[in-house]
Amino acid sequence: MADAPIYEARGISKSYGSVVALEDVDLSVHAGEVVGLVGDNGAGKSTLVKVLSGAHQPDAGSLHLDGQERSWRSPHEALEAGIETLYQDSGLCPDLTISGNVFLGREKLRGGLLGKLGLLDHRGMARIAHEELDRAGIGLTEVRRTVKDLSGGQRQAVAIGRAVAWARKVIILDEPTNHLGARQSGEVLRVMDKARERGLGVVFISHTLPHVLQVTDRIVVLRLGRVVADEPTSSFSPDTLLKVITGLGRSTADVIPEDAPA
Amino acid sequence: MSHGPSATTAAAPAGSPRARVTAVLLRQDVILLAVFIAMVAFFTAMNPVFFSRFAFANILQDWAPIILLAIGETYVIITAGIDLSVGATLGLSGVSAALTIRSLHESGTGGSTALLIGIAVALLVGLAVGAVNGVLITRVGLAPFIATLATMGAGAGLTLVVTGGVQIAGGPPEVIQLGNTQYLGLLTLPLIVVLVVLVVAWLVLHQTRFGRWTYAIGSNAFAARGSGIGVDRHLIKIYMLSGLLAGLAGVFVYLRLGSGSPTSGQGQELTAIAAAVIGGSSLFGGSGRMSGTVLGALITTAVLSGLILIGVAPNWQQVVIGVLIAVAVAVQQISARRAQKGAGRG
Ligand SMILES: Nc1ncnc2c1ncn2[C@@H]1O[C@H](COP(=O)(O)OP(=O)(O)O)[C@@H](O)[C@H]1O
Ligand SMILES: [Mg+2]
Numbered sequence: 001m002a003d004a005p006i007y008e009a010r011g012i013s014k015s016y017g018s019v020v021a022l023e024d025v026d027l028s029v030h031a032g033e034v035v036g037l038v039g040d041n042g043a044g045k046s047t048l049v050k051v052l053s054g055a056h057q058p059d060a061g062s063l064h065l066d067g068q069e070r071s072w073r074s075p076h077e078a079l080e081a082g083i084e085t086l087y088q089d090s091g092l093c094p095d096l097t098i099s100g101n102v103f104l105g106r107e108k109l110r111g112g113l114l115g116k117l118g119l120l121d122h123r124g125m126a127r128i129a130h131e132e133l134d135r136a137g138i139g140l141t142e143v144r145r146t147v148k149d150l151s152g153g154q155r156q157a158v159a160i161g162r163a164v165a166w167a168r169k170v171i172i173l174d175e176p177t178n179h180l181g182a183r184q185s186g187e188v189l190r191v192m193d194k195a196r197e198r199g200l201g202v203v204f205i206s207h208t209l210p211h212v213l214q215v216t217d218r219i220v221v222l223r224l225g226r227v228v229a230d231e232p233t234s235s236f237s238p239d240t241l242l243k244v245i246t247g248l249g250r251s252t253a254d255v256i257p258e259d260a261p262a
Numbered sequence: 263m264s265h266g267p268s269a270t271t272a273a274a275p276a277g278s279p280r281a282r283v284t285a286v287l288l289r290q291d292v293i294l295l296a297v298f299i300a301m302v303a304f305f306t307a308m309n310p311v312f313f314s315r316f317a318f319a320n321i322l323q324d325w326a327p328i329i330l331l332a333i334g335e336t337y338v339i340i341t342a343g344i345d346l347s348v349g350a351t352l353g354l355s356g357v358s359a360a361l362t363i364r365s366l367h368e369s370g371t372g373g374s375t376a377l378l379i380g381i382a383v384a385l386l387v388g389l390a391v392g393a394v395n396g397v398l399i400t401r402v403g404l405a406p407f408i409a410t411l412a413t414m415g416a417g418a419g420l421t422l423v424v425t426g427g428v429q430i431a432g433g434p435p436e437v438i439q440l441g442n443t444q445y446l447g448l449l450t451l452p453l454i455v456v457l458v459v460l461v462v463a464w465l466v467l468h469q470t471r472f473g474r475w476t477y478a479i480g481s482n483a484f485a486a487r488g489s490g491i492g493v494d495r496h497l498i499k500i501y502m503l504s505g506l507l508a509g510l511a512g513v514f515v516y517l518r519l520g521s522g523s524p525t526s527g528q529g530q531e532l533t534a535i536a537a538a539v540i541g542g543s544s545l546f547g548g549s550g551r552m553s554g555t556v557l558g559a560l561i562t563t564a565v566l567s568g569l570i571l572i573g574v575a576p577n578w579q580q581v582v583i584g585v586l587i588a589v590a591v592a593v594q595q596i597s598a599r600r601a602q603k604g605a606g607r608g
Contacts, residue, residue: 053488055487055488074490074492075487075488075489075490076490076491076492079489079490080490085488087484087485087488091485091488092482092485093477093478093481093482093485093486093548094481094482094548095477095480095481095548095549096474096477096478096481100474100477100478104474104478104485104486104489104491105475105478105486105489105490105491106489106490107471107474109471118469118470118471118472119465119469119470120469120470120471120474
């Protein structure tokens with residue numbers, strides 16, 4: 001992990017009116033690395049996700065993809081650059097099919113004249129969606145089913161599969177294991193492992209600390225809009241991580257002893 | 263008329279989803295068709311004139327502007343919006359065409375030229391009202407219901423201002439000719455245009471990105487935005503489409519009557535909404551089908567014509583439309599609740 005980060009945010013600040021959601025926040029992720037982003041409710045995690053994904057513009061700070069400074073005027077630009085985001089509780093359009101959701105915003109057109117007229121290639125999209133979900137390790141391949149007929153866990157699996165299928169550089173997951181049972185969460189964590197194997201940078205936001213400790217390589221802790229810790233996962237125990245998040249220890253040094261395993 | 267696989271109101275999950283989706287859609291259109299046939303049978307029994315070529319030609323003529331408004335309304339309702347302004351826009355466009363054509367005619371412009379310019383003006387008026395709706399909704403942030411209620415009031419008022427509340431007659435003879443010459447026994451030129459518009463609207467809704475995004479926005483605008491879809495721009499286009507179709511409907515009503523009537527659009531927005539909702543468009547967004555809207559418009563038109571033929575006073579029309587909307591929405595909600603019970607155990 002000595003190489004340069006694939007995606008980096010430097011000195012990000014963002015306020016909503018008088019509410020300071022982020023203040024001078026740094027975050028980086030390397031190719032093939034899973035970074036956990038944790039913090040209490042209102043710490044600023046979702047706001048940081050929105051800045052990283054181009055949904056919001058930061059008031060100050062800069063974004064660097066592959067070492068180059070970039071700025072996103074819309075989520076579309078970030079998507080084009082290879083950054084996929086799964087927003088908290090927002091993922092899918094329930095009235096569309098699985099395949100329709102996987103291809104949403106990137107619909108494939110037919111070949112030839114019909115394609116030039118703008119007609120969709122329904123069959124081709126279904127086939128590719130099937131293959132991609134399979135490759136992402138998601139066992140939901142009946143891609144012509146309507147999403148509103150799926151259970152919560154199945155929907156989440158589709159949302160993640162979609163993000164993994166399209167991501168070329170970075171994938172950001174905002175609380176993907178929320179509301180999921182143990183078995184389904186396990187599946188989500190496995191999909192994250194697959195994404196890491198494919199050399200993607202993964203940013204994983206979760207309140208479920210055991211999941212974070214299990215799957216991440218490094219953990220960044222936000223408290224009240226500031227980064228209060230950015231350490232390898234191995235330097236946290238469930239207990240110390242909780243203390244840093246809640247701020248019950250006065251600083252990182254208080255809860256992570258100097259001789260912690262690196 | 264068939265359908266794309268994206269937009270469905272399918273119920274429980276099943277082994278062969280595609281076959282099942284097709285079956286459900288087919289069933290809905292079959293039910294609507296059955297309702298239409300039952301209406302025709304009922305009104306024919308009450309008054310045999312209903313089942314004559316003359317009456318059918320009349321129903322088709324009435325259907326043309328309604329289906330145009332209902333096509334726009336279908337797109338709008340699928341995005342979880344509503345367009346209350348289409349009736350007023352129809353009236354305003356119609357009198358704009360009439361005024362333009364009359365003044366060009368009086369200043370010595372040739373009939374066909376005057377007609378073309380008048381039609382263009384009417385369509386531009388429709389587009390402009392739609393653009394105002396779209397901007398009010400996406401940039402100002404008004405709810406579609408409020409924004410289009412405002413333009414409905416403004417449009418109807420403006421129509422009265424420019425006409426002084428009277429019919430605008432006095433165009434060239436080409437007007438009546440164009441609107442009423444029948445081909446193949448039943449079809450007038452406006453009807454042929456409507457059929458072409460319908461096929462294009464159906465293709466766009468079910469077979470193109472534009473249609474797919476329309477469903478996506480109504481289904482979950484946040485997810486659509488996150489997928490890189492320009493939601494605001496798309497919505498503005500949808501309301502402009504609705505306005506354009508209302509403008510075209512205004513032209514057709516004008517051509518048929520041979521004069522611009524300031525009241526011709528009154529209440530038509532409700533008829534169009536009824537057609538779309540009876541056809542299966544959900545006011546909560548995310549679902550609707552062009553085939554359903556076609557049948558819904560046929561049913562509402564048949565009911566309205568039938569009531570007149572059996573001697574019900576025209577003032578009852580609005581009441582009947584109101585009842586139709588309420589019944590259609592109730593049926594939708596009951597079946598949606600059933601479907602929900604069926605799913606959710608996945
Ligand atoms: N759209 C918004 N408008 C105003 N305040 C907001 C908005 N989004 C978030 N906030 C505020 O910014 C802070 C950070 O919120 P958020 O990023 O959602 O935190 P988290 O995801 O960590 O729970 C909170 O105080 C929240 O109330
Ligand atoms: Mg959050």
